[in-house]
Amino acid sequence: MAKIKFQTPTGMHDILPQDQVYFQKVYKTIEKAFDFYGFEKIDTPILENAELFSRSIGMNTDIVEKEMYILRTKEGKDALALRPEGTAPIMRAYLEHGLNTYPQPIKLWYHGPFFRHEKPQAGRYRQFWQYGFEVLGDKEAIVDAQTIVIMYNILCDLGINDSIVKINSIGDENCRGEYRKALVKFLRSKKNEFCKDCLRRTKTNPLRVLDCKDEKCKELMNEGPQIIDYLCEDCKTHLKSVLEYLEELKIPFTLDPFLVRGLDYYTRTVFEIEAPVTEEEGTGVLAGGGRYDILSKVLGKANIPSCGAAAGIERIVSAMKARKVEGVYASMPKVFISQIGPLAKKKGLLIFEELRKAGIKATESFSKDSLKAQLSRANKLNINIVIIIGQKEALRDMVIIRDMETGKQAEVNIKEMVKEVKKRLK
Ligand code: AMP
Numbered sequence: 144m145a146k147i148k149f150q151t152p153t154g155m156h157d158i159l160p161q162d163q164v165y166f167q168k169v170y171k172t173i174e175k176a177f178d179f180y181g182f183e184k185i186d187t188p189i190l191e192n193a194e195l196f197s198r199s200i201g202m203n204t205d206i207v208e209k210e211m212y213i214l215r216t217k218e219g220k221d222a223l224a225l226r227p228e229g230t231a232p233i234m235r236a237y238l239e240h241g242l243n244t245y246p247q248p249i250k251l252w253y254h255g256p257f258f259r260h261e262k263p264q265a266g267r268y269r270q271f272w273q274y275g276f277e278v279l280g281d282k283e284a285i286v287d288a289q290t291i292v293i294m295y296n297i298l299c300d301l302g303i304n305d306s307i308v309k310i311n312s313i314g315d316e317n318c319r320g321e322y323r324k325a326l327v328k329f330l331r332s333k334k335n336e337f338c339k340d341c342l343r344r345t346k347t348n349p350l351r352v353l354d355c356k357d358e359k360c361k362e363l364m365n366e367g368p369q370i371i372d373y374l375c376e377d378c379k380t381h382l383k384s385v386l387e388y389l390e391e392l393k394i395p396f397t398l399d400p401f402l403v404r405g406l407d408y409y410t411r412t413v414f415e416i417e418a419p420v421t422e423e424e425g426t427g428v429l430a431g432g433g434r435y436d437i438l439s440k441v442l443g444k445a446n447i448p449s450c451g452a453a454a455g456i457e458r459i460v461s462a463m464k465a466r467k468v469e470g471v472y473a474s475m476p477k478v479f480i481s482q483i484g485p486l487a488k489k490k491g492l493l494i495f496e497e498l499r500k501a502g503i504k505a506t507e508s509f510s511k512d513s514l515k516a517q518l519s520r521a522n523k524l525n526i527n528i529v530i531i532i533g534q535k536e537a538l539r540d541m542v543i544i545r546d547m548e549t550g551k552q553a554e555v556n557i558k559e560m561v562k563e564v565k566k567r568l569k
Pocket residue numbers: 228259261266267268269270271272273428429430431432453454455456457458
């Protein structure tokens with residue numbers, strides 16, 4: 144049989160303990176923030192009906208065209224997709240469970256793994272982790288502004304104080320059509336200069352041209368029409384209010400007339416928050432979001448005006464490391480249990496559980512038999528209180544408590560042990 148070297152699938156990665164401390168920091172920080180801002184947690188399945196995404200994100204988007212992992216169940220009836228993003232599943236859950244019948248808005252947050260079959264590169268994975276939140280059932284501009292503020296402030300809480308918000312409005316059903324017409328006219332007038340992909344997009348989804356990474360296309364677009372000049376009065380007023388709120392809160396932002404983001408369900412406000420990540424990754428987009436007033440209609444229901452955002456945890460962790468932000472480390476054990484002999488081992492296990500019940504963090508070295516090796520381990524861990532139990536002590540339900548600093552030892556009954564340890568820990 145051919146030898147296979149098993150490793151993580153391309154674009155996917157293990158999160159080892161040394162990185163978990165940063166992930167923990169992110170989780171602890173967002174949990175606190177979302178609790179403060181009045182959000183409730185939601186988990187949706189990793190798999191969803193693939194059509195949920197093709198309808199909402201849009202057929203002619205990179206995610207749906209190229210990046211979705213789709214699998215068929217054994218019976219071959221359902222096409223299920225590994226979720227590429229969190230907003231459509233949350234809107235699905237909101238509609239499915241009738242959350243519109245509760246006082247609005249509904250404010251939900253989540254974190255978890257997402258999947259996109261992208262070309263792997265620094266800061267870009269095929270399985271990546273996001274946290275995000277949605278405010279469903281509210282059309283006011285203040286919600287858009289607060290969405291940005293929340294995302295910006297969480298990044299600050301995580302030690303990323305130098306991020307900047309890029310913002311744009313992509314209009315709504317009333318005005319986007321006019322812009323699209325002007326854009327197509329412009330693209331056609333320059334059809335020999337844009338790249339092949341852009342020419343294809345001119346027919347399928349012209350707004351995607353604004354996302355093109357090709358430098359020449361970007362330069363050409365600078366002469367093209369800007370959506371901001373085509374916004375209807377309502378969209379203009381909405382954008383103006385969002386910007387005023389941001390100014391009031393002194394959130395650093397720039398208006399980016401070419402920001403459209405890669406998903407079709409957005410209306411009006413779209414934004415991204417970027418910051419220097421690492422030398423290798425350069426400046427990266429850490430988070431993005433926007434308003435999606437028509438998403439629920441695409442899913443067959445009435446409009447539920449909503450707004451939300453998501454952030455990429457891997458990129459945030461890279462940015463945290465670059466800024467030397469500390470992760471969250473487990474607390475150190477206070478007591479070491481050391482045992483000699485088979486009977487003492489059994490008692491050792493019991494003592495360990497007694498300490499756990501008393502809320503005293505302990506550690507052990509049950510697999511080592513030599514007292515010297517065990518004491519040296521306690522020393523290495525900087526633990527001052529060692530409980531020693533040998534055959535003689537085990538037979539009499541006694542333990543020895545050793546102060547590692549002074550080397551003094553005292554014998555106490557097992558029943559008194561927790562009390563004595565607590566006294567010494569004070
Ligand atoms: P999006 O859902 O595309 O708006 O992405 C929101 C955030 O998730 C981005 O700003 C990135 O930080 C992160 N992200 C998106 N795609 C990837 C990926 N393939 N690998 C790592 N992070 C990603």
